[in-house]
Amino acid sequence: MQIAVDAMGGDLAPKAAVLGAVLAAKEAQIPSVLVGKSEELNQELSQLEDFPRELITIQEAREVVEITDQPAVAVRKKRDSSIVVANSLVKKGEAAAVVSAGSTGAAMTASLFVLGRIRGIARPAIAIPLPTLNGVTVLLDAGANAENDPRDLLQFGIMGSIYAEAVLGLASPKIGLLSIGEEETKGNKLVLETHRLFKESNLEFIGNIEGNDLPMGRCEVAVCDGFTGNVILKFAEGMAAALFRMMKEAVTESAWTKMGALIIKPSLQRLKDRFDYSEYGGAPLLGVNGVSLISHGRSDAKAFKNAIIAAANGVKQDMIGKIRTAIEERNQEEDDV
Secondary structure: OOEEEEOOOOOOOOHHHHHHHHHHHHHHOOOEEEEEOHHHHHHHHHOOOOOOHHHEEEEEOOEOOOOOOOHHHHHHHOOOEHHHHHHHHHHOOOOOEEEEOOOHHHHHHHHHHHHOEOOOOOOOEEOEEEEEOOEEEEEEOOOOOOOOOHHHHHHHHHHHHHHHHHOOOOOOOOEEEEOOOOOOOOOOHHHHHHHHHHHHOOOOEEEEEOHHHOOOOOOOEEEOOHHHHHHHHHHHHHHHHHHHHHHHHHHOOOHHHHHHHHHHHHHHHHHHHHOOHHHOOOEEEEOEOOEEEEOOOOOOHHHHHHHHHHHHHHHHOOHHHHHHHHHHHHHHHHHHO
């Protein structure tokens, strides 16, 4: 169950990656292999005490894919980069999953090039857990593709449903299709044709949902094309940050509001935690032939720890095998028609 961690990826690398791996080892007994420049990784480990050293190993990788690098070119030319080597360990069976907080494009490209796609999957999808009133909704695709066809979106629904159930523990997740209205006649050509495919499937499809249904938690899996999903994700991140900033300004504007803030501080902290991306660790790249988690670029040790735990859960629950079986069954149904 060794998890390959791209220890050189992310704004806080390698410190956050190293500490996150140590926390996962201490709290969940999950072994990690830290991939990157060994002298830097050993330096970070030397500053830590009292951790299960037998669960932490290092794999040398001399190159780093920078955020300014063009992903496809960097992955092809920097074969000894931490993100490529980490994926190669999974490909060779020396690690069970890969976690990276580096460039999203590079992480996605490396997993696609090295691990390949699950047979029958046309395009992979980034699945983002979004906090809602009812818990969490998985949004996909959140940016792996700029354009999609109806068959892609149907596969997103299949993969998102399996991830929501196997890793997030959401029983019988309901699937909603993002559109401009609940009626099945609403939407562009892509949405109309996708709605038909979902309706003919045996998935827990509840029909079209609108943007305001997302934060209300009307469904556990929300499907859309990658362009739309990425816009929604960035808007949600910005709105959450703006709301918390406005709340902070409101509760500190006078002595009376500051007193009130002290009273409700625990509740505000719990609310903030629900919107904290580090609680989920990372977003799986669904559709590649291996468990690959892409974490936020600003991931701290807590985020890396949770990403490693989520990756291990994906392996334990045989997420890839379940997706492979579901896609094979769906393709067989199409062949029989």
